[in-house]
Amino acid sequence: MAYGMSEPDLRIVHPPPRERKPVVPNAVLGTMIFILTECMLFAGFISAYAIARTNVPVWPPAGQPRLPIEATGFNTLVLLASGALMVYAGRRFAEAPEAAKRPMLGAVALGVFFVLFQGYEWANLLSAGLGLRTSSHSAFFYLIVGMHGLHVLGGTAVIVRQFVQLRAGDLSGDSFWAGRLFWYFVVLLWPVLYWQVYL
Amino acid sequence: MSGAGLWLLTAVAWGCAVCGGQDDEDTRQAFIDTTIFLSLLPLGLIGGGALWLWRRANDPSLTA
Numbered sequence: 001m002a003y004g005m006s007e008p009d010l011r012i013v014h015p016p017p018r019e020r021k022p023v024v025p026n027a028v029l030g031t032m033i034f035i036l037t038e039c040m041l042f043a044g045f046i047s048a049y050a051i052a053r054t055n056v057p058v059w060p061p062a063g064q065p066r067l068p069i070e071a072t073g074f075n076t077l078v079l080l081a082s083g084a085l086m087v088y089a090g091r092r093f094a095e096a097p098e099a100a101k102r103p104m105l106g107a108v109a110l111g112v113f114f115v116l117f118q119g120y121e122w123a124n125l126l127s128a129g130l131g132l133r134t135s136s137h138s139a140f141f142y143l144i145v146g147m148h149g150l151h152v153l154g155g156t157a158v159i160v161r162q163f164v165q166l167r168a169g170d171l172s173g174d175s176f177w178a179g180r181l182f183w184y185f186v187v188l189l190w191p192v193l194y195w196q197v198y199l
Numbered sequence: 200m201s202g203a204g205l206w207l208l209t210a211v212a213w214g215c216a217v218c219g220g221q222d223d224e225d226t227r228q229a230f231i232d233t234t235i236f237l238s239l240l241p242l243g244l245i246g247g248g249a250l251w252l253w254r255r256a257n258d259p260s261l262t263a
Contacts, residue, residue: 023256036244043240047233054225 025174028181035185038151042189045147046196049140060137065128067141067198068121075117076194079152082110083187086159090180093173097166100176104163107183111156118149141197148186148193155179155186 024032053059060067085107093100122142130138158179165171 023252032248036241036248039244040237040241043237047237050233051226051229054223054229 025177027174027178031178031181035182038185042144042147042193045140045144046192049144049196052136052140055136061135064134064137065125065130068124069198071117071121072194072198075114075121076191078110078117079114079187079190082107082114083184085110086180086183086187090176093176097169097171101163101166104159104166108156108159108163111152111159111183115149115152115156118145118152144193144197148190151186151189155183159183 085103089100089103089107092103130141132139132142162171162176162179165175
């Protein structure tokens, strides 16, 4: 190279890579997959129940206590209201996390009420003589409703934990999204079960 | 031990949908309906989830 000539700069300059948010946060994706498996679990229960219904001429079987349709209908509205409050909490959280406290607390309270009311109904049915072994109808009733009740309890525990995190200022949007998603599943599943089991 | 546990658990509930099945038209139709339901449900769930993810992946507002 001749003296005095500068060497051309042949390095390739790449533009800075575009930063892209993940399509779905890991917590939400994991919850979605979990919900998918739960849908299949309850679909299996409902399918088995639908077949069992065809095995007896009268359903629910004669001589058994009737299920509390009206009271459970009211409880269904309570759970739906809890879901609506959770939707509202999600919107408020997007604006200002602090603003989500009240609707979140309301959703928790209604969820706890739902479980306690279900427990009260179960106690009444058990005292009226409807046990797990009474018939296939009662076995399915306790299995399906009980499994859903366990999910409500689990969802309530998650929301309570997230509420504590929110008060401490530690609740991330992704985590809250995942928790809400599970709660929506629990809430929206119940009317289907109510229709199948009670009506 | 596990065998004894299974024996005890199965004695608790009368939930077996197929053991007590009768060969009438209603039961046969219920088996067909639930087979279709259980076959299509996972396909719908996975397909719906995949479509939702694909739409989100192609959403320009997600690009910072």
